[in-house]
Amino acid sequence: MFETVLSNLMSTNVLIGLVVGVVGGMVVGAMPGLSGAMAIALLLPVTYSMSPIAALVMLMAIYTSAMTGGSISAILLHTPGTPANAATAMEGYPLTKKGRGLEAVGMSMLSSGIGGFISAVALLLIAPPLAMISLKFSEPESFLISIFGLTVIGSLAGKSMTKGLLMGAVGLLLATIGVDNITGVHRYTFGSDNLMSGLQMVPALIGLFTISVVLSNCEDYKNANKSLLERHNATLGTKMLPTLSEVPRYLVNWIVSSVVGIIVGILPGAGGNIGSWIAYDQAKKRSKHQEEFGNGSLEGLAACEAGNNAVTGGAMIPLMTLSIPGSPVAAIILGGMLIHGLVPGSKLFTDQADITYSILAGFALSNILMIFVGLAIAKYVVNVTRIPNSILMPVVLPLSLIGSYAINGSMFDVYVAIFFGLLGFLMDKYDFSSPALILGLILGSTAERGLMLSRVMSRGDMVGYYFGRPICLILMALIVMSIAWPIISSRFAKKKQENKEA
Amino acid sequence: MKKLLVALLTIVMTLVLTACGGGKSGGDAKKADAKFPSHGIKMICPWKAGGAADIAIRNLTPYLEKDLGVKITVVNTTGANGWIAWGELLKAPADGYTIAQMNVPSVYSYLDPKQNRKENLDSFIFLANEISDWGCLVVNGKDDRFKDLQSFVEYGKANELLSGDAGLGSNQHLVAIDMERKLGLKIKHVHQAGWADVHSSLLGRHLDVGWGSIGNILQAYKSGELKVLCVFADKRSSLLPNVPTFNELMKDKSILSPSDRGFALKAGTDKAVVDRWNQAMNKCINNPEFVKKMESLGQPVNYMDMAKFTSYAKEQEASMKSFMDVLGWKKK
Numbered sequence: 091m092f093e094t095v096l097s098n099l100m101s102t103n104v105l106i107g108l109v110v111g112v113v114g115g116m117v118v119g120a121m122p123g124l125s126g127a128m129a130i131a132l133l134l135p136v137t138y139s140m141s142p143i144a145a146l147v148m149l150m151a152i153y154t155s156a157m158t159g160g161s162i163s164a165i166l167l168h169t170p171g172t173p174a175n176a177a178t179a180m181e182g183y184p185l186t187k188k189g190r191g192l193e194a195v196g197m198s199m200l201s202s203g204i205g206g207f208i209s210a211v212a213l214l215l216i217a218p219p220l221a222m223i224s225l226k227f228s229e230p231e232s233f234l235i236s237i238f239g240l241t242v243i244g245s246l247a248g249k250s251m252t253k254g255l256l257m258g259a260v261g262l263l264l265a266t267i268g269v270d271n272i273t274g275v276h277r278y279t280f281g282s283d284n285l286m287s288g289l290q291m292v293p294a295l296i297g298l299f300t301i302s303v304v305l306s307n308c309e310d311y312k313n314a315n316k317s318l319l320e321r322h323n324a325t326l327g328t329k330m331l332p333t334l335s336e337v338p339r340y341l342v343n344w345i346v347s348s349v350v351g352i353i354v355g356i357l358p359g360a361g362g363n364i365g366s367w368i369a370y371d372q373a374k375k376r377s378k379h380q381e382e383f384g385n386g387s388l389e390g391l392a393a394c395e396a397g398n399n400a401v402t403g404g405a406m407i408p409l410m411t412l413s414i415p416g417s418p419v420a421a422i423i424l425g426g427m428l429i430h431g432l433v434p435g436s437k438l439f440t441d442q443a444d445i446t447y448s449i450l451a452g453f454a455l456s457n458i459l460m461i462f463v464g465l466a467i468a469k470y471v472v473n474v475t476r477i478p479n480s481i482l483m484p485v486v487l488p489l490s491l492i493g494s495y496a497i498n499g500s501m502f503d504v505y506v507a508i509f510f511g512l513l514g515f516l517m518d519k520y521d522f523s524s525p526a527l528i529l530g531l532i533l534g535s536t537a538e539r540g541l542m543l544s545r546v547m548s549r550g551d552m553v554g555y556y557f558g559r560p561i562c563l564i565l566m567a568l569i570v571m572s573i574a575w576p577i578i579s580s581r582f583a584k585k586k587q588e589n590k591e592a
Numbered sequence: 593m594k595k596l597l598v599a600l601l602t603i604v605m606t607l608v609l610t611a612c613g614g615g616k617s618g619g620d621a622k623k624a625d626a627k628f629p630s631h632g633i634k635m636i637c638p639w640k641a642g643g644a645a646d647i648a649i650r651n652l653t654p655y656l657e658k659d660l661g662v663k664i665t666v667v668n669t670t671g672a673n674g675w676i677a678w679g680e681l682l683k684a685p686a687d688g689y690t691i692a693q694m695n696v697p698s699v700y701s702y703l704d705p706k707q708n709r710k711e712n713l714d715s716f717i718f719l720a721n722e723i724s725d726w727g728c729l730v731v732n733g734k735d736d737r738f739k740d741l742q743s744f745v746e747y748g749k750a751n752e753l754l755s756g757d758a759g760l761g762s763n764q765h766l767v768a769i770d771m772e773r774k775l776g777l778k779i780k781h782v783h784q785a786g787w788a789d790v791h792s793s794l795l796g797r798h799l800d801v802g803w804g805s806i807g808n809i810l811q812a813y814k815s816g817e818l819k820v821l822c823v824f825a826d827k828r829s830s831l832l833p834n835v836p837t838f839n840e841l842m843k844d845k846s847i848l849s850p851s852d853r854g855f856a857l858k859a860g861t862d863k864a865v866v867d868r869w870n871q872a873m874n875k876c877i878n879n880p881e882f883v884k885k886m887e888s889l890g891q892p893v894n895y896m897d898m899a900k901f902t903s904y905a906k907e908q909e910a911s912m913k914s915f916m917d918v919l920g921w922k923k924k
Contacts, residue, residue, distance in 0.1 A: 127640075131641035134650065135651060135654065228792070228796055229782070229784070229798070269673075270760075271759040281708065283671065284672070286671060286673065287673075408792065412817065413811040421642060421643070422641075428890065429888055429889060431888070434811055436815070498668065498671060500671065539785060546780055546782050547782055547798065547799075
């Protein structure tokens with residue numbers, strides 16, 4: 091068995107697929123507006139003529155590598171390629187300003203690879219029992235998970251909790267735009283076709299994060315000929331990886347974040363967007379350096395990158411065992427499996443075990459290869475922080491607008507990006523948290539759907555329904571803990587302080 | 593070093609721009625080409641890249657490209673339940689160089705007065721149908737309550753059923769309503785986000801019944817995790833030869849639940865151009881290699897030529913009108 095897997099993997103076409111997937115995925119992920127999902131959809135017909143192992147290793151390598159590629163532009167240019175990289179931008183960009191861009195990219199590559207690798211191992215070893223857990227989840231659970239995700243706003247609020255919560259609420263409000271899938275009511279569409287399916291996430295994200303930064307750089311026009319580093323009086327550091335003595339500080343973080351990512355990944359609908367935020371939040375709550383969060387914390391960065399790459403393996407679990415895709419990308423990969431005669435289900439792990447385990451081993455391998463490829467290009471791409479603003483910003487702006495257009499081929503999305511750019515610029519100026527708004531926007535519709543549908547499913551007895559479901563009870567306990575934890579921990583800290591003084 | 597980087601960035605930019613410019617074709621084409629097609633064609637997919645509809649297009653285009661001898665660029669223009677794409681088709685010149693996927697019954701949302709559409713079926717030429725992904729009635733494979741359609745109906749008349757569909761007004765929702773009306777079932781509709789949610793809720797026994805298309809349910813049916821009690825098609829599907837149709841079991845009633853992926857041109861396209869398209873569609877959709885490939889993807893090919901697809905679209909429009917009150921498609 092082991093030998094077959096090894097010889098399958100070492101064939102030329104599989105290795106080519108692996109390298110093409112990793113490098114290609116990283117490039118696609120780094121471009122705002124181009125997503126792994128698009129790349130996989132476009133490449134799918136090409137893979138028909140390839141061997142099943144080579145084809146699926148390539149597709150899965152693109153999936154995990156694109157997740158990671160998004161972090162490069164998030165860290166260096168404050169341009170998250172996907173919502174999953176938004177938290178990365180929040181922690182990575184401040185590090186870049188301090189000249190620690192290389193270290194941030196290095197940490198992101200390492201954490202992504204580790205997160206992806208752990209999820210691949212979980213997929214190899216314990217996919218069937220994990221899939222059974224995923225079946226315990228339905229609409230009430232997805233409502234509670236969204237609420238749990240919303241408690242993360244507490245960690246993102248910045249200087250003023252009131253402003254943070256306010257922005258979260260604005261995000262929730264914006265999420266209601268569009269035709270409601272449950273009642274059919276047109277909400278805030280103003281008769282426009284463009285708003286019928288709601289605000290698109292990526293253009294909003296590009297506006298809030300990227301265009302707002304371009305605008306604030308324009309405001310600083312006197313320094314236009316200086317690069318990011320010069321303006322912050324920083325020099326480019328050469329440190330890339332954590333030293334051996336620093337590794338223990340991140341070890342628990344990586345493992346916990348990966349587990350969070352895997353669990354969120356196996357739930358249909360939740361996906362990487364929530365995974366990275368929840369991983370980020372739990373890292374902050376456990377950290378001894380909470381003050382670093384929001385101003386460039388490597389711990390926060392490590393958590394969300396490990397978290398969002400762990401989602402990739404997690405999303406493959408219900409796909410391979412039950413043919414339920416846990417994310418849009420997984421749905422496309424399902425098509426790739428079917429065309430090669432790989433039918434999801436238990437037979438995949440018995441009758442076709444040779445092929446399946448070769449693919450999964452290739453997936454694990456692609457996560458390791460990704461670290462090396464990422465580190466190799468990091469040294470070069472980090473030089474982007476040495477380019478004067480007068481050159482860099484005129485390149486970033488059209489790229490981000492093209493990216494907004496490319497998602498749905500819609501000019502309206504470009505206007506959305508510009509609107510959110512102006513909004514984000516003003517929000518930054520007056521210390522309103524844009525990550526809080528994004529989180530509200532991401533989670534709003536899932537939360538609403540979960541609540542509305544569980545009301546129908548409860549057949550009238552909502553309280554009994556929620557309290558009769560064990561996973562709901564666990565989630566409710568988590569939500570209470572998540573809200574109460576900062577209060578309790580600050581009490582503890584005070585007591586310690588008092589004890590010391592006494 | 594700096595100069596090199598600037599140069600590199602410029603190259604990347606240019607590449608990106610060129611890549612994005614690919615969709616622009618046929619803008620200034622004069623009416624009635626002497627020899628159609630003489631340059632690239634734009635194919636609009638109204639749905640996201642990678643979905644079932646997108647797969648139906650991207651698998652067919654290589655065959656069409658070979659037959660027509662020109663490049664076909666697939667563009668995903670999503671939103672407004674398909675109407676952004678169809679709006680784009682109608683904005684382009686009627687020269688055959690812009691073509692769009694046409695979906696029955698999604699297209700009928702022009703019947704909703706809230707959407708203020710002037711267009712209707714006559715705005716398009718219903719060129720050909722490619723795929724008919726019929727709806728099915730699905731329950732958990734281990735659910736002893738439902739042995740067959742008969743036992744399901746009896747249970748549903750006496751007890752309230754929790755029923756999962758892919759959203760208000762979706763094909764799945766409409767067939768559930770049809771069952772409610774024609775058989776007197778008691779149904780509580782749970783409008784989930786899509787088939788993946790319905791599927792896992794069924795397997796986890798959070799719902800009693802779900803409705804999905806053949807493409808949706810095929811794998812889980814084969815593995816025995818889901819039972820298919822009937823398919824709402826005019827005849828048994830080649831992909832599910834052992835599953836009876838609803839009309840076969842209930843001789844005095846008829847329920848169909850189509851979900852069709854075909855192609856449309858703008859009305860007024862020159863006849864020679866339409867004929868050339870017709871010929872290409874006929875040849876490519878009926879290509880046995882293509883049919884086999886689509887079936888392995890769970891998409892049953894069901895070729896209809898222009899005349900048949902047009903009259904079929906008219907028939908379906910009439911049946912859609914009977915749902916207008918449930919969908920809230922009425923003037924205030």
